[in-house]
Amino acid sequence: MQISNSGDGLLKKSLKVACIQISSGPNKARNLAKAREKVLQAASERASLIVLPECFNSPYSTASFREYAEPLSHSIDPQKSPSFAALAKMASDTGTFIIGGSVPERDLSGNIYNTCAVYSPQGKLLASHRKMHLFDINVAGGISFCESDTLSAGNKITIVDLEGYGRIGLGICYDMRFAEPSTIASRQGAFALIYPSAFNTTTGPLHWELLGRARAVDNQVYTMLCSQSRDPASSYPAWGYSMVADPMGQIVAKTEEKEDIIYATLEPGVITKSRTAIPITCQRRHDVYPDIAKLVDLQ
Numbered sequence: 639m640q641i642s643n644s645g646d647g648l649l650k651k652s653l654k655v656a657c658i659q660i661s662s663g664p665n666k667a668r669n670l671a672k673a674r675e676k677v678l679q680a681a682s683e684r685a686s687l688i689v690l691p692e693c694f695n696s697p698y699s700t701a702s703f704r705e706y707a708e709p710l711s712h713s714i715d716p717q718k719s720p721s722f723a724a725l726a727k728m729a730s731d732t733g734t735f736i737i738g739g740s741v742p743e744r745d746l747s748g749n750i751y752n753t754c755a756v757y758s759p760q761g762k763l764l765a766s767h768r769k770m771h772l773f774d775i776n777v778a779g780g781i782s783f784c785e786s787d788t789l790s791a792g793n794k795i796t797i798v799d800l801e802g803y804g805r806i807g808l809g810i811c812y813d814m815r816f817a818e819p820s821t822i823a824s825r826q827g828a829f830a831l832i833y834p835s836a837f838n839t840t841t842g843p844l845h846w847e848l849l850g851r852a853r854a855v856d857n858q859v860y861t862m863l864c865s866q867s868r869d870p871a872s873s874y875p876a877w878g879y880s881m882v883a884d885p886m887g888q889i890v891a892k893t894e895e896k897e898d899i900i901y902a903t904l905e906p907g908v909i910t911k912s913r914t915a916i917p918i919t920c921q922r923r924h925d926v927y928p929d930i931a932k933l934v935d936l937q
């Protein structure tokens with residue numbers, strides 16, 4: 639593929655992306671098989687970056703996370719880590735970048751994290767993000783959920799270099815509510831912010847699209863929100879409505895609540911065009927308030 643010279647330096651060439659909206663059930667092997675089938679389908683449509691939803695290998699329930707958790711390392715043991723092994727194989731079999739939704743991850747001390755692993759087209763683990771902001775909320779008459787009952791929080795902002803394309807910032811679902819990490823990733827040169835997710839039917843209609851578009855407009859980057867599909871029989875029926883927004887905050891791909899795959903082609907130059915038209919990147923008043931991107935050590 640030809641590398642565009644007319645790009646904005648953030649995204650180096652056109653990138654076809656796919657968000658796979660599926661739901662997961664109690665059968666881990668079945669969840670993995672479904673994810674693989676959909677990844678193969680997206681790859682056959684020539685997507686080069688494929689995103690899965692949050693907890694695609696397990697039910698989204700605090701009671702399940704420990705049972706479905708797996709260790710994560712560069713050398714994968716498929717017996718101990720079938721979900722991470724399956725992701726690596728999906729990437730190498732299709733030659734695509736895989737943003738591996740999330741999988742409950744168990745560390746050596748027995749802590750459990752909600753973790754997104756990213757694999758290269760060769761099946762190499764490029765990065766992992768542990769959900770930094772745990773989903774602990776209680777909306778009267780609506781949803782109550784407490785991830786911190788079983789999960790520990792990650793403590794780093796994750797920026798991943800996708801060789802040949804540029805950088806992405808990564809968060810998981812509730813992380814998208816926090817503007818600071820997205821600002822920091824964008825100022826560090828990310829062309830897209832990607833959030834594997836499973837919003838719910840109380841906050842979904844209120845905030846899902848708003849947040850996806852807001853993070854895009856705040857930072858003048860692409861955003862990709864990849865949700866679980868809605869399973870009315872589940873203890874946690876997810877919102878769905880996976881979407882991709884462009885740097886102007888316009889929705890360029892979306893679906894409704896059922897299983898689906900959405901596609902979008904991210905184009906070089908679009909970020910620069912929107913930053914030139916609305917030049918907030920160079921109008922910031924860092925003489926009045928600090929540049930948060932300079933306050934964080936990302937190492």
Ligand SMILES: NC(=O)CCC(=O)C(=O)O
Binds near residue numbers: 812813
């Ligand atoms: N899985 C999650 O983090 C859900 C986040 C959510 O629904 C929200 O309202 O935020």
